[in-house]
Amino acid sequence: MGRPPRRLLTPDWIADEALRMVDDSGDFTMPGIAARLKVRPSSLYNHISGRGEIIELLRARMMSSVDVEAVKAKSRTWSDVVIGLAREYRRSYAQHPRLIPLFTAHTVQTEVAFNMYNALADAFVSAGFSSADVLHAITAVDSFVLGSALDVAAPKEVWATPANANAAMRSAIAAATPLESRADAAFELGVRALVEGLVVLSRQAAN
Template sequence: MPQLAKKLKVSPSSLYNHVSGRDEIIELLRGRAMSEVEMPDAGMPWREALAWIARGYRNSYGRYPRLIPLLTAQAVNSSAAFGMYNTLARVLTDAGFAPADVLRIITVLDSYVLGSALDLAAPEAPWLSSRDVEPELKAALDAAGELHERSEDAFEFGLQALLMGLDPR
């Protein structure tokens, strides 16, 4: 709180006129990021709906990568976040997934999306050239495009693999 107050050029105690503390600030930031995620149209096929949400979720959090570690350390208490999670649960339930699998899928999707959002902040060259790089990795690195292109390609490849691996029982 003192650092935030200093940045805003106010006293730390004045912040408490607006928020109850650090946890509330984090939830306000979560709500802001989640409010940028558009929900799919009702009736969209479930894999398309999950992909739609995952892309929006990643794009939103990709703009705030330093927020991700703060959010993962605190339980969700944001209406916007619950809106997204409720939509995911409804889409998965309507597709025929069991309740326990719904939560597993949401957790896997969360992990995948947040990790992919962090990748958007990665350096242009994710690995430095070194004598430790063997020919197979060198060929893969040489085939990689620019950071944004590489990150987008990897995200879409992984998202499709993840979604194709899901099947309601």
């Protein structure tokens, strides 16, 4: 293995390598990171406690690029806040879609993530949701954003047109715009519909 380049090993450098492995193959392992960095696996543990800490470091990176204060500053209503945060959150996560199943399988711990979750919770509280429904509404937005971030990584042709496609589906496929604007348009329709629907349901619950 040679002499470990100990002066270079930092949590961020370890996280960089984990991220490259996830982009390449959908996951990372501690021995895999060690091999790529040409250090002993035990050396990694001098800098990070393990897999969970790396996942949270990567989550913190993705969340840091969501500018919560900027979204709040330009929003007039709680719906604007939710839609604006969802848009930023999707943009950030779409850059590394294969991280998404690792994030959803791990407890959210990094402090910086709570800048966004706090703002979402405030928005739904101000809309009159109960605490349980605040959590469900946040989860619903979260699920929609993560699915939409995966859609950004979709191939140019999302659906082939096999023999089994009916007339309605064929017309819909034929109407598809190029990838980026298709994914963006679907996200914008979906996030407006989701928030609009949450408004309707919260009014019904209040009556």
